[in-house]
Amino acid sequence: MLASQRKQQILAQLAQDKMVHSAALSVQFNVSEDSIRRDLRELAAAGLLQRVHGGALPVSAAIAPFETRKNVQSQAKKSIAQKAVKLIQPGQVVIVDGGTTTTEMIAQLPRDLPFTLVTHSPGIAVGLIDFPLIEVILLGGVLFKHSVVTTGSAMTETASKINADLFFMGVTGVHPAAGFTTGNFEEAGVKRLLSQRASETIVMASEEKLNAASAFAIGDLSLASTLIVDSELDARLQDALSHQGVAVIF
Template sequence: MLKEERFQLILKQLSEDQKVTLKALSEQLEVSEYTVRRDLKELTDQGLLKAVRGGAVPHSPTPHHFSDRLHYKSEVKKIIAEKAVSLVQPGQVVAFDSGTTAMAIASILPQDMEITVVTNSFPVVNVLESHPKIEVLFAGGRLYKSAYTTVGHDTLRFFRNIRADIYFMGICSIHPTIGVTTINYEESEVKKAIVDVSKQVIALSTHERINTAEAFFICPASSVNVVITDEEGISLAEQTFKDSGISIL
């Protein structure tokens, strides 16, 4: 079997099962596990999947630049945002990061709600600039241009001095064993810092981000208290995180 044919079969199997293993592919393709591992590495280098120990999982199909994500599945984000707002209580300190879904939440916070928002997201600040009762604390740092957020030492120092009641975490990828991951190292460090100082971590994830993985680790799935997803993602999330203690909304 030609290498290109193996690639097509691997990607087809991954699309159907959302994961592949070295052992199963070796038997299916009638090649050694070494050959399969080499194929998975090459497909990873091409950005078509994420090789992990013992096999591979998909990459998240979500666009990476903020402007491309802004109108991506906007109706689904609105549904997730409405669920999220119901969890916010007056007087809380609420952390928002760079996600467009987090911005959707900020945009529908009631005008009479009194909370403190901490964020490194310019779009979240812009949305809340005219809100009459929400106090906004913005994390300085270096601009991460593709996400319109701040990153770096100053951003990390800011968040390490915060104690948040809720962290609405925009998800790039979440997997039950690999954990929560993203495509940018500095962004992963900021998200990791916010997780560490938050009482409750709420992951905002459309269904296609579940059971996917990227290069940079943020936290284990067990650090997440709640996953808010779309209607299509509820059954998938309930199955994926069964017996984990994670609530699914």
């Protein structure tokens, strides 16, 4: 079998099983693990999968630039956002992550809902100028332009003094083995910190993020109390979420 044919079969198996293991592929194709690792390395370089220790996972499509991501699954994000705003109660302190789904979420907020919103996204903050009952706290720092959020020591020091009721966390991948992931090392650390500052963490995930992974782990699925989705979950992901005590809102 040609290497190109083997790669196509690896991708097909990955799409079906949501995970492949190098050792098992080596036996299946009767080639060395070095050959399989080379295949996976080349497929990863082409952006077709995410390599992990011992194998590979489906790569998340949600790591494109912000402007590109705004047009991905836009209707699904709107549906998810409508469910998310119903979880916010008057008087709460709510941390809102940056991202295209949270940008859609603030557009769905009712004008008569008084609460305090904390964010490290300048875009989220500016989007709430015309909401007189929402107090907005913007966490400053170094601007990470890819996601249009602030990072760095100034941002994390201020965030560490917040005690919030809810944190709406953006992710690029939700996978039963890899947990919640994102495409930037600094952002992963910021998301972990913000999750620690809230009583409950809520993740909103459109279909392209499910059973997919990016390079940097935020945490296990147990990091979230609730996952909001707009499509049915396969049995493996549903079981993993249930085992970790994560409620799912469809």
